[in-house]
Amino acid sequence: MNPLVPPSTPAGTTAAGADARNYQALDWLCTLIAVLDAQGAVRFVNAALENALGQSRRTMEASDFALCFAEPALLDKALSGARSNDFAALRFEAGLLRLGQEPLPVHVTVSVVEQVGHVMVEMWPLEQQARQDREERIREQAQANKELIRNLAHEIKNPLGGIRGAAQLLQMDLPTPELREYTTVIVHEADRLQALVDRLLAPHRHPHEVGDVNIHEVCERVRSLVLIEFPQGLRITRDYDISIPEFRGDSAQLIQALLNIVQNAAQALSLRMAQGDAEIILRTRVARQVTLGRQRYRLALELHVIDNGSGVPDAIKERIFYPLVSGRDGGSGLGLTLAQTFVQRHHGLIECESQPGRTDFRILIPLP
Template sequence: MPVQRTDTALTVEHQQRFQSLDQLSTLIAVLHRDGTVKFANASLENTLGLSRRTLEGTEFAAFFADPALLQTALTGAREQDFAALRYEAALKRLHQDPVPVHVNVTVAESPEEVMVELWPLEQQARQDREERLRDQAQANKELIRNLAHEIKNPLGGIRGAAQLLEMELDSRELSEYTQVIIHEADRLQSLVDRLLAPHRHPHLVGDVNIHEVCERVRSLILVEYPQGLKVQRDYDISIPEFRGDRAQLIQALLNVAQNAAQALTERIARGDACITLRTRVARQVTFGRQRYRLALELHVIDNGPGVPDAIKERIFYPLVSGRDGGSGLGLTLAQTFVQRHHGLIECDSVPGRTDFRILIPLP
């Protein structure tokens, strides 16, 4: 880790001068001409896992897997060989793998400063993924509503005709066939109702304590799976209340947690299944094309087999399920409810660990 110099510190003047850089999702460091950090914005702090005060005065090149690239760029800046230089590098992070980044080095307005801008490649990939999720959710919404209405009208006619036919039949054996028609019509009606549920209920906004939501879901899961499953709490109790629809958030979290529990069937039988509910505050994060000062991070982590590769990219599609007998609606509805709160759900899954992360803006 770079050695910190104690002879440099940000003045109040510097803080005011660079304050606007904290609002950017781009990672930015303003360096002295000798390559030491004069200012680091909030996004860079979050990515490196180090505070601004810790970063001040350190050799910024030491945070890269190949420090020589930045050192060469700084030499060129000092000698005025270029106005701006861009290259790709790997940025080291505290207790994490390096993150690949685009690096842009420019000579600042002050002759004694160099600005280094970094764009994580994973951030761009995430933004692309979020864009697909939003487009997918909107397409799903229109498809579901149109399809459900198209199914619902003839379904009522089929059921009514079967009931009338049953009244005219004298044979008990033939009546069994009409009962099959009525039963299957009712099953389809129930499916249609579930598809339309998110669009029927009004969005009832009130003060929400996310840990009350978590505790409610935790108790429901443990009632359903009383043996072989442990539901751990890992809460940040400093998270403030926010405005939202408590019932919808309970349903969204319950759907995700039930999905996790259903994936743990084999481990529940062995008695070593575990789901962790983790809450954290994310600062200066960007999702849904917007930058948020604070956001809730709610993780549902399980130690199951992971999401099958065949459906990883489609798990939020309606009627896509990774288990026999699954309706494929739970995660679709959860995503819909969370998006009503201007948030989204992401999934990161490998064998032995699946993490569904719910992001919701905080005031």
């Protein structure tokens, strides 16, 4: 049976009950959907729309759905066109009213359900679309970074070996220690660049070793390492959801990814540490119905690293996951790039929201 073309209502069944049964497949969708009669009265709303509006399906039955919009005339005009068969589908943008919250900006599509005279109103939150577009840009940029790093590292590595070897040969022929100091500098800088190249290539060299991962064991390992490095003035608060199940992954890579983020947070808290009120929060939660890489997952790990530092500088906020971009003097600019690479190997993603006094790095990884 096509769930969008319901049969006639059986005798003894209310219209609302029949609609709820015939359109129940729409409850599986994350899109906000309302099914209306030709006059705009609600016949059915799916679970996603119930959650967005903060109202139950039962309380909305037979109500005028146009009143759920900041500008009811937009939907009224669309319904008028549907009644006169002026279009197959009409699209517009509107504000969806929510209890106790600001209107939710949505993209609306109004279409006629054939055979039964109902109208389907589909709504996509614009903030959700913007988030998906941002995730896609992050993934594309990460892939471009990987190729750039790999090619650049190999291009640097070959001449670097020649420079170092030539400097060592020259050093043996120089007559005085003063002159040999110059070749020592060349060898030292060549070694430093070699170490940088090795770090750039490290994520692509190591195999992905999969096993059972307990995310709280990962968090505790990172917490202990960072507190050893920063023993004074820093508090790392645990806020764990201990019901989160184990999942398949590379524990070492996840430890390194989380360690890079927490170390960055700790280094950004130097002034707060001096005052004795620096804090990092490690928070784990389960997120439901999460889209990652255009794939929908029923459950996902949501791991937050929150600090009370000065925030990410505006000048680099959009580029913090790019290689060699750092907001700290002396920083390599590789920590967050490597963290994003390791998390993406787990089909996940790292996002960042930052303002003075609160920076939140959120790691999302699908759960079984």
